[in-house]
Amino acid sequence: MTDTLITAKNLQIALASNNKTLVKGIDFSIARERVALVGESGSGKSLTARSLMGLLPESLSVRADTLNVLEQDVLSFKVRQWNRLRGNDVTMVLQDPKYALNPTHSIGRQVEEPLILHQKLSHRERQEKVEAMLDAVGLKNPKQLKKMYPHQLSGGMGQRVMLAIALINDPQLLIADEPTSALDHAVRDQVLELIYKLVDERNMGLLLISHDLEQVADYSERVLVMYQGKIVDRLPAKELPNAQHPYTKTLWSCRPNRNKRGQSLPVLDRAELEKLDESA
Numbered sequence: 687m688t689d690t691l692i693t694a695k696n697l698q699i700a701l702a703s704n705n706k707t708l709v710k711g712i713d714f715s716i717a718r719e720r721v722a723l724v725g726e727s728g729s730g731k732s733l734t735a736r737s738l739m740g741l742l743p744e745s746l747s748v749r750a751d752t753l754n755v756l757e758q759d760v761l762s763f764k765v766r767q768w769n770r771l772r773g774n775d776v777t778m779v780l781q782d783p784k785y786a787l788n789p790t791h792s793i794g795r796q797v798e799e800p801l802i803l804h805q806k807l808s809h810r811e812r813q814e815k816v817e818a819m820l821d822a823v824g825l826k827n828p829k830q831l832k833k834m835y836p837h838q839l840s841g842g843m844g845q846r847v848m849l850a851i852a853l854i855n856d857p858q859l860l861i862a863d864e865p866t867s868a869l870d871h872a873v874r875d876q877v878l879e880l881i882y883k884l885v886d887e888r889n890m891g892l893l894l895i896s897h898d899l900e901q902v903a904d905y906s907e908r909v910l911v912m913y914q915g916k917i918v919d920r921l922p923a924k925e926l927p928n929a930q931h932p933y934t935k936t937l938w939s940c941r942p943n944r945n946k947r948g949q950s951l952p953v954l955d956r957a958e959l960e961k962l963d964e965s966a
């Protein structure tokens with residue numbers, strides 16, 4: 687079992703048509719730890735995350751000096767190799783379960799699917815695993831729930847189902863791209879606490895993308911701050927309230943307060959920030 691789950695050196699993501707770079711040569715690594723990726727809208731967080739899963743559209747190209755996922759050089763990966771990794775060792779939870787779950791398939795079928803794709807188990811073993819996983823994400827009556835359809839679930843339940851799908855094959859790394867921002871305030875912390883609990887229990891790595899800096903400060907260990915396609919700051923999460931870097935400071939001081947959590951961040955002073963480069 688490797689401890690370095692991701693190594694990215696000089697990772698660049700560009701438009702294939704005109705070579706315009708959207709992610710401009712970033713370096714980072716992720717071990718079995720909780721790393722948060724923050725930064726204003728459009729800074730390149732989701733593109734970075736998707737490049738680790740082989741999920742970028744063909745209109746974008748990826749270049750890097752090194753891009754290793756679980757010690758495999760994914761720059762040379764073909765579809766079949768990505769398919770073996772994705773949904774198995776590396777999985778992703780997205781923002782809104784409404785769009786991520788298939789409305790025409792039962793919950794049981796959707797949680798079972800990664801097992802069918804990646805493991806050789808009997809029908810009975812799969813059902814047992816599905817029920818245990820639904821139980822582990824805090825959903826009651828797994829047997830009945832398996833027969834239900836996504837429209838019958840609340841947002842919070844839907845996101846727990848997404849987490850069950852993401853974790854059923856015991857991945858080593860979970861990428862969560864704003865996993866709670868489509869949820870009601872009341873259930874946000876519950877879902878995030880659940881993510882952290884499961885990640886800790888299973889000794890996994892977590893890459894969390896979030897606009898909620900208080901959530902990040904509470905639940906992550908390290909923070910990477912992106913601005914216009916670059917990582918401009920990196921710091922321990924508990925130091926966010928005392929950040930030294932001007933951009934990180936602005937992000938923290940402009941964060942919506944707890945009651946307004948989930949709203950977008952205010953626009954920052956570009957003129958000042960244009961002068962900044964990577965100081966990490």
Ligand SMILES: Nc1ncnc2c1ncn2[C@@H]1O[C@H](COP(=O)(O)OP(=O)(O)OP(=O)(O)O)[C@@H](O)[C@H]1O
Pocket residue numbers: 701708725726727728729730731732733734743745746
């Ligand atoms: N398929 C695409 N084709 C062209 N440009 C894209 C594509 N996907 C993203 N972009 C652009 O790349 C930049 C980074 O996008 P990305 O989705 O990574 O931002 P983000 O940091 O995740 O923002 P948000 O916080 O709003 O989710 C944005 O300017 C976006 O418009």
Ligand SMILES: [Mg+2]
Pocket residue numbers: 731732733863
């Ligand atoms: Mg995004």
